[in-house]
Amino acid sequence: MRLKEIDEGKAKLLIPDPEEFRKEGKFDPSWAPVFYNPRMIFNRDFSVVIVHFLSPKTIVDALSATGIRGIRYYLESYTADEIIFNDRNKDSVELIQKNIELNKVPNTKVFNKDANSLLYEIKSDFVDIDPFGSPSPFILSSINAVKRGGFVAYTATDLAPLEGRARRSCLRKYFTFNYKLSLSKEIGLRVLISKVIQESAIMEKSVYPLISYYSDYYYRVFFRVINGAKKADEVLEKLGFIYECQDCGYHEISHTQCIDKCSYCGSKNIKTVGPLWLGNLIDKDFVNGLSQNLEKFSYLKYYDKIRSIVDLLLNESNYVGYYNLDFLASKHKTNVPAVSKMIECLGDASRTHFDTKSIKTNKKFEDILLCIKNLSYYR
Ligand SMILES: C[S@@+](CC[C@H](N)C(=O)[O-])C[C@H]1O[C@@H](n2cnc3c(N)ncnc32)[C@H](O)[C@@H]1O
Numbered sequence: 001m002r003l004k005e006i007d008e009g010k011a012k013l014l015i016p017d018p019e020e021f022r023k024e025g026k027f028d029p030s031w032a033p034v035f036y037n038p039r040m041i042f043n044r045d046f047s048v049v050i051v052h053f054l055s056p057k058t059i060v061d062a063l064s065a066t067g068i069r070g071i072r073y074y075l076e077s078y079t080a081d082e083i084i085f086n087d088r089n090k091d092s093v094e095l096i097q098k099n100i101e102l103n104k105v106p107n108t109k110v111f112n113k114d115a116n117s118l119l120y121e122i123k124s125d126f127v128d129i130d131p132f133g134s135p136s137p138f139i140l141s142s143i144n145a146v147k148r149g150g151f152v153a154y155t156a157t158d159l160a161p162l163e164g165r166a167r168r169s170c171l172r173k174y175f176t177f178n179y180k181l182s183l184s185k186e187i188g189l190r191v192l193i194s195k196v197i198q199e200s201a202i203m204e205k206s207v208y209p210l211i212s213y214y215s216d217y218y219y220r221v222f223f224r225v226i227n228g229a230k231k232a233d234e235v236l237e238k239l240g241f242i243y244e245c246q247d248c249g250y251h252e253i254s255h256t257q258c259i260d261k262c263s264y265c266g267s268k269n270i271k272t273v274g275p276l277w278l279g280n281l282i283d284k285d286f287v288n289g290l291s292q293n294l295e296k297f298s299y300l301k302y303y304d305k306i307r308s309i310v311d312l313l314l315n316e317s318n319y320v321g322y323y324n325l326d327f328l329a330s331k332h333k334t335n336v337p338a339v340s341k342m343i344e345c346l347g348d349a350s351r352t353h354f355d356t357k358s359i360k361t362n363k364k365f366e367d368i369l370l371c372i373k374n375l376s377y378y379r
Pocket residue numbers: 035036037040044062063064065066068069086087088089092113114115116130131132
């Protein structure tokens with residue numbers, strides 16, 4: 001394999017030369033013997049920031065590929081004494097060794113194991129799971145590997161099941177009865193969180209989302225892990241269901257799946273999704289602290305994007321209701337109002353990072369419909 005040296009953040013990185021694996025002028029990172037995806041630089045930039053504020057002393061990069069994550073955590077998050085790298089692919093492990101040397105990372109261990117077997121042998125302050133597709137096969141083992149009071153993060157790129165487009169796959173991987181709804185971008189993240197909560201509860205542990213978001217083609221969630229059966233029971237209480245009326249567009253949460261009609265218009269044409277997480281998607285104190293000290297990461301390629309998503313996450317976390325304006329306008333046969341006009345009309349609402357055509361608000365459904373109708377009339 002021919003190697004090429006690139007820079008990412010403060011790291012120098014050897015990756016398989018894409019030119020060698022190009023087919024008919026095209027290149028996909030999965031065609032190379034070791035995986036390196038430049039489309040995930042934002043994910044890694046943001047992770048470097050978040051990990052800095054978590055301050056773990058030991059880190060496991062359980063699915064390392066080139067080793068870029070663990071190396072960047074050492075070079076840029078400035079908190080870890082020891083980084084453990086792992087990949088079941090032998091070519092990866094050879095490249096990880098070279099990249100560790102290139103970046104002079106001390107105190108490392110590199111394993112060539114199945115991540116699940118490794119994660120049952122070790123304990124760490126922070127475990128990062130960044131798989132191809134769903135993180136579900138690694139949830140139980142990764143929670144097991146987190147030390148008391150530690151942290152775990154997951155990337156999930158399998159949006160089709162999470163957003164309800166692949167319903168059977170969602171049931172298999174997340175044990176959620178899912179449908180594609182107008183608020184499925186947010187629901188997908190809540191389905192993923194619900195699965196992690198359920199798996200943790202098996203081990204009498206509970207997890208709390210510190211920061212979670214959607215970007216490009218994936219979800220990313222960082223959790224704090226707490227021990228104790230009682231706490232696990234309390235978190236499970238916050239799992240539930242949500243239904244969306246296919247006639248009027250109203251949606252409501254419920255703690256039971258047995259909902260037979262829309263409580264706004266009485267229609268029986270409703271779709272119910274669950275179990276899913278009904279609690280907060282971020283820990284406001286944690287994200288506020290991160291937001292106030294973000295400047296030290298202004299050298300990052302995606303600093304501006306991190307700043308804007310952090311601001312949006314904080315703002316939208318004040319609201320529960322999620323309304324896609326295209327969907328509501330189609331149900332009520334109005335023009336689609338501009339998001340800015342809807343926010344102005346409601347007075348108390350936010351844009352959402354999930355989708356540029358949706359808003360978040362705690363206003364009553366009647367008020368939302370009134371704004372849509374008035375804005376449509378005056379267009
Ligand atoms: C999406 S890539 C990781 C990308 C990397 N974290 C990054 O930021 O560039 C997933 C990696 O997991 C490895 N992998 C897949 N299944 C595994 C398993 N069960 N145990 C260990 N490694 C595995 C693959 O070889 C691949 O290198």
